[in-house]
Amino acid sequence: MEMHRKKRIEILLEAPAQKRLTDLLDRLDVTGYTVSPVLGGKGHHGAWSREGLPSAAGAMVSVAIVVAEERIDEVLEPVFEL
Template sequence: MHSKKRIEILLEAPAQKRLTDLLDRLDVTGYTVLPVIGGRGHHGVWSRDGLPSAAGAMVSVAIIVAEEKLDEVLEPVFELVRRHIGIVTISDVMVIRGERF
């Protein structure tokens, strides 16, 4: 088992491409993008049901990186996210194939 860091970014869907392009430029070895169907936040309950476009939708992007690469990825990611509706969380994870991250 290998200790790594997991960065999860909840972000407005229209900013997804800017985020994934940034991750590619940062040589992040991989990420997963999932649609977020709803939730509750600072402004109350929301849902993507009935939205006419992706303008009000959210996505979740998960990344796993080595601890020594955390700041290199996190700082530019946060600069992008802070201009949008979104949150960034970091957690400790264990992976079996550490060489992939």
């Protein structure tokens, strides 16, 4: 079995910004990512839930990226600028 060292990066962001991120990942030739809805959680500002939100404006998504270890900085620098 051949194995390759990869890293998983998970980014939580507001749903309306998801397309900008995935478009950037495509331009960076990131070939492995998954977008999932986030139902709720708790952070610095306390607990939150998407329950009862009238639109996607306040919704959150999680983008899990799988990238070769040596490409981490190459991918994360433009992501942070975004």
